Amino acid sequence: MSSTLTELDGGADPVAESSSERPPAWPHRHLLDTDVLTWPQIELVLDTADVMAQIVARRRPRSEALRGIGVTNLFYEASTRTRVSFEVAAKHLSADVVNVSVTGSSIEKGESLLDTMRTLESLGARVLVMRHATSGAPYLVARDFRGSVVNAGDGRHAHPTQALLDLYTLRRHLPGASLRGRKVVILGDVLHSRVARSNLWTLTAAGADVWLCGPSTLLRGFEGWAAAGVGGERRFTVTSDVAAALRDADAVMALRLQQERMAAGLLPSLHEYAARFGLTAERLGLAREGCLVLHPGPMNEGVEIAPEVATGAQSRVTEQVANGVAIRMAVLSLVTSVSLRDEA
């Protein structure tokens, strides 16, 4: 288990170092959302990702950490970038990677999610990386799966590795690597966004001043959550006033807007959305100088983000993609450190 990381040259072994203490630094066999992570656990992921980033930076990026370990990417929704990111991460760790794409729901196929899981388990999957259109689906699988489940996005609910890579990216560019008191704006279709929900947990845990901004129809329910606070205590702000949100912001994360929001009657038109809520250079001018621009991708350039902002000097979008690999390597090695220990 922790031998996995000791093989990484130049890097400490965060798991081994802290495993002598109580409670264990990393107790999670699965990563289903960021809500269960304490701040020290979040830092452990980020620190581990630093070590992984050094491996990725090598000419021949390869660690033996997960040699012989079956990692199966089980994707019920099409997603090239997240799937490839997990695949690359697992391969860098020498895992045996299998990709399973299921189009249409399991119900239509007549095969239940739990049946599929048991089949993949019998075929040697020790880690299931799961993308599913239904919120909560990975919890059902994690209930019965003997290995580790990593949530690669479930419905509107969670996308924990995305939130962690966002945090990782922000931290690298903020003075003192700290988000404490920094104003971070999540702009766009918050209602349907698993990225926004997972980021709420991590960003507020990091002490950031989080603002959610978008049209009122796409903020449904979030005023109530803001009043309650994240985890019942950590405050954030909800507004449809883009100028107020962006003013003096340290970072802004634009969210993808799906075409079907118009058909559902949530918005009048893409054009109106872009005009009122699109992240343009002019609006970005309201933010602090050097305000970081993030987007979980794929971007609709000209809708939620203007092309010159998407590729501009403040954009960290391609860096997010690169950091995603390091974060996913970190998550894969941390969760397997628990499941392999349980196996042993």
Add this chain to the structure above:
Amino acid sequence: MTAVTGSRAASDIGRAVDLDLSGAWLVDPATRRQGPGDLVVRDGRVVSIAWLEGDEANGIDARGVVVASGFVDLHAHLREPGNEAAETIASGLAAAAHGGFTAVCAMPNTTPPIDRAAMVDAARAAAVVSGSPVRLLQVGAATAGRAGEQLAALGELADAGVVGFSDDGSPIQRPDLLRNALAYAGMLGLPVIDHPEDLDQTSGAEANDGLVATVLGLRGWPAAAEASAVARDIEILVEVGHDVPAARLHLTHLSTAASIEHVRHAKAAGLAVTCDVTPHHLALTDEWIAGSRRWSWQALDDAGRSRDPWRDGVLEAEPYDGSLRVNPPLRSAVDARACLEGLRDGTVDAIASDHAPHTQVDKDVEFGLARPGIAGIETALGLVLEAVDAGLLPLDRAIEALTTGPARALGRFSPPGLVEGAVADLVVFDRAARWMPDAGSLLTRGWGGPLRGRSLAGRVLLTIAGGRLAFEDAAPA
């Protein structure tokens, strides 16, 4: 001390009962009398009831063994014909008896739906063959094939003995058809039982629109989708009532504070409207989907607002348990309190189980794909008694809502009550004995259930329906 004598075996189900019960707490909702007493049943008839006073009554209170009239369930799904893997009439009636029910209204949303007299006869025959003495009260479909396009054969169904008409599982969506169903059913002397839901507001909905749905990323199911349907139904009843004074509307499984308030106003205006709530909407809340397992009344703050389960640190179970997916969805603690208040003040006439069993294949799946429904006919009494134990509902009022309340809502049917000379139709349960709903104790074929493996108040010891044995606990206290 309470004594129950007369030993019976499982093979005695359906046999006429002899029973000697001394020193129990008797609750007779028909006469609104309750107190310590002795009860003797011979050959299925109540031959004597002695209300105890003075020294004889010492040490007997309502916290031990209780005898009440048999319960009447206004709302259950027995799944036969069409989905016998989830439940049959036989297994459903057995489960009902275990829950203390001696009469069960079966909803007609079977496959095919019960919209013709021959199907009513077939259901009744299956009940006879089952050997269970629990009365099957069949509800007929309100519209042909439950398709919501034209009236079902209401007169023919009435002649076959249905107790009301409903498209339950769905609302009667077209207002003109609801109007006609109310008028025609009124002419036949029967109620229309509506499942109030504005489907345009609930398309794809997964959980009550509130903090839990927002945090868990579940598609919101607005309270307004129910309350606006309730308001519509009542407005239509007002007008139908001018032409057909006998028209009666029963609103089933109300779950929101606003719905209860609409009915309160309608009753104050003298309208012929009745309603029921389910045990799970009284005791459980949407918090359970996030992993909380506290009762609804424990989820309210001093100001009467819903508490935050994350702040309170009460999330103990895994989230997204498909057994909690139900229509209408589990609501907020504020809504549950309004349902309890409606029961106390008489706005709510009945507690109905909305027993909705499903197979594992339909239930042990992704939360949003799980078929809605809780198989709750056996845990109904337990949940109600939890509310009684918490001081939120007087015992006699709870019993009324399980007996005379539903009987009144049906109109033509009345339970015999605890009366000397009458056929015995009663339930004996021990409030002091807790029990564990699980595969070993439950008789429903339905899979899972949010209360499995959790201790519940009030063990049913004996159920007698129409003088005959319907259920007896294998290991009486």
